[in-house]
Amino acid sequence: MPELPEVETVRRGLQPAMEGVTIVRAETRRKDLRFPFQTDFVARLEGQVVTGLGRRAKYLLADLASGDVLLMHLGMSGSFRVIDAAGAAAPGDFHHRRNEGRAHDHVCFTMSSGVEIVFNDPRRFGYMKVVAREALDDEPLLRGLGPEPLGNEFDAAMLARSCRDKKTSLKAALLDQRVVAGLGNIYVCEALFRARLSPRRLAATLALKTGAPSERAERLVAAIHDVLNQAIKAGGSSLRDHRQTTGELGYFQHSFRVYDREGDKCRTPTCKGTVRRFTQNGRSTFWCPGCQT
DNA sequence: CGGCCGCCCTGGTGGC
DNA sequence: TGCCACCAGGGCGGCC
Numbered sequence: 001m002p003e004l005p006e007v008e009t010v011r012r013g014l015q016p017a018m019e020g021v022t023i024v025r026a027e028t029r030r031k032d033l034r035f036p037f038q039t040d041f042v043a044r045l046e047g048q049v050v051t052g053l054g055r056r057a058k059y060l061l062a063d064l065a066s067g068d069v070l071l072m073h074l075g076m077s078g079s080f081r082v083i084d085a086a087g088a089a090a091p092g093d094f095h096h097r098r099n100e101g102r103a104h105d106h107v108c109f110t111m112s113s114g115v116e117i118v119f120n121d122p123r124r125f126g127y128m129k130v131v132a133r134e135a136l137d138d139e140p141l142l143r144g145l146g147p148e149p150l151g152n153e154f155d156a157a158m159l160a161r162s163c164r165d166k167k168t169s170l171k172a173a174l175l176d177q178r179v180v181a182g183l184g185n186i187y188v189c190e191a192l193f194r195a196r197l198s199p200r201r202l203a204a205t206l207a208l209k210t211g212a213p214s215e216r217a218e219r220l221v222a223a224i225h226d227v228l229n230q231a232i233k234a235g236g237s238s239l240r241d242h243r244q245t246t247g248e249l250g251y252f253q254h255s256f257r258v259y260d261r262e263g264d265k266c267r268t269p270t271c272k273g274t275v276r277r278f279t280q281n282g283r284s285t286f287w288c289p290g291c292q293t
Numbered sequence: 294c295g296g297c298c299g300c301c302c303t304g305g306t307g308g309c
Numbered sequence: 310t311g312c313c314a315c316c317a318g319g320g321c322g323g324c325c
Binding site: 034075076077104121122123124125165166167168172176281282 | 295296297298299301302303304
Binding site: 002003006034058073074075076077123125126175177184185186187237239259283284 | 316317318319320321
C-alpha cells in the first residue's frame with residue numbers, strides 16, 4: 001500500500017497529533033514486527049517530546065528531544081490511526097473505544113494530549129527503530145537511498161547519470177531505491193505510462209551517448225513529479241485497506257491509468273489500445289503497448 | 294558488484 | 310458454502 005504519497009499522507013495526518021507533544025507511554029504488544037524491537041525501544045520513547053515529524057522516501061522520522069530519532073516503516077500493510085481523548089478514531093465517530101484494540105494492533109503511543117496513536121500491521125513487514133540523530137547517516141536502513149523524487153536534486157540529468165551504466169529495464173531501475181527513493185510498483189507503472197515509455201526499455205536509454213539526459217529522461221522526471229503530486233493531493237491511493245490516519249480513504253486509485261486495469265481500454269483519447277499486464281522481476285507490470293515505447 | 298530470486302507474513306479474492 | 314491456489318503496495322539476504 002504505502003508508497004511515497006501514502007507515507008506523506010500518513011505523515012500529514014500524524015503531524016498534529018505528534019509535533020510538540022510528549023509520548024507519555026509507548027506500548028509494544030508483541031516482541032517483533034519485521035525485526036525484534038530493540039530492548040530499550042520503549043525506554044527511549046517514553047517521556048520524550050516529539051519535536052518534528054519528517055519523511056525520507058517511505059520512512060517516517062520522528063525527532064525526539066533526547067536527540068534520538070524514531071524510524072518507522074509501514075511495509076506493505078502498515079497503518080496508523082489517531083484516537084482522540086474522547087475515543088473517536090475520526091471526527092464525528094464515537095464507535096471506537098479507547099484501548100479497544102483491533103487485530104494486528106502492534107504498537108500504541110499514548111500522548112500527553114490524551115490522544116492515542118496506534119500502529120496496525122497485519123503482514124508485519126513494517127518496523128520501528130530508535131536511532132541517535134548523529135548516527136542517522138550511518139543507519140543501514142537509510143544509507144544508500146537515492147534522491148527524493150520531489151526534491152531539488154532529482155532531475156533528468158541525475159536520473160540519466162544513475163541509469164546510463166545499468167543493464168536492467170526502466171521498470172526495475174525506478175523500483176531500485178538507490179536510483180530514486182520512494183516509488184513503488186503502482187507509481188512506477190503510472191509514471192511510465194504518463195511518460196509514454198515502455199517498462200521493458202533499457203534504463204540506459206535515458207542517457208545520450210554523451211551522457212547527457214535524453215528527452216525521455218525529461219519526460220519521465222516530469223511524469224514522476226506530476227503523478228506523485230496529484231496522488232499526495234488526493235490523499236494517496238486506497239487499495240484494499242489503506243487508510244489515512246483519520247480512517248478516511250485516499251482516492252487516487254480512481255485516477256490510475258494502467259495500474260490494476262488489465263484488459264481495460266487505454267485512457268489516452270487517441271489510443272485504441274488495451275491495458276496489459278505481465279510479470280517483470282517477479283512483480284506485475286501494467287502498461288499500454290500502444291502508447292508506451 | 295549488479296542483478297535477480299525467494300522469502301518474510303496475513304488476508305482477500307476468485308475459481309472450482 | 311467450502312476449500313485452495315494465487316495475488317498483494319516492500320525490501321532484505323543470498324546466490325550467481
